[in-house]
Amino acid sequence: MNEFAGETGGWEDDDEGTPADEVVRVVAESEGTSARGIATALRYPVEEIEDVLEDLRANGEVEKDSEGMWVVPDAAGPDDPYIF
Structure with a gap:
């Protein structure tokens, strides 16, 4: 599992994958x-996880459901009305 490299370490110290990969995996x-649940699982500050989640949401890789929980969106299927 990933860990911070000391008190001032950050994502750049992680050589097992990108933070986005790890966050998407947990989600x-x-x-x-929640962002707090992801931060706890990965042992990262909540603020950093929130930043990564917002970037992932902008790319369509994660979204918030109606209860405010982070989820991976369902893949579009043949019944998806928005497929052209």
Whole structure:
């Protein structure tokens, strides 16, 4: 599991994957989780996780559900009315 490298370390010290990859993995393995839950699982500050989540949301990789939990959006299927 990833850990901070000392008190001043950050994502750049992680050589096991990008922070976005790790965050998406945790979100995908859950049925919805909070930024705090992700931060706890990965041992990162909540503020850094929130920044990563916002970037991922902008790219369409994660979204917030109606209860405010972070989830990986369902892949578009044949019944998706927005597929052209």
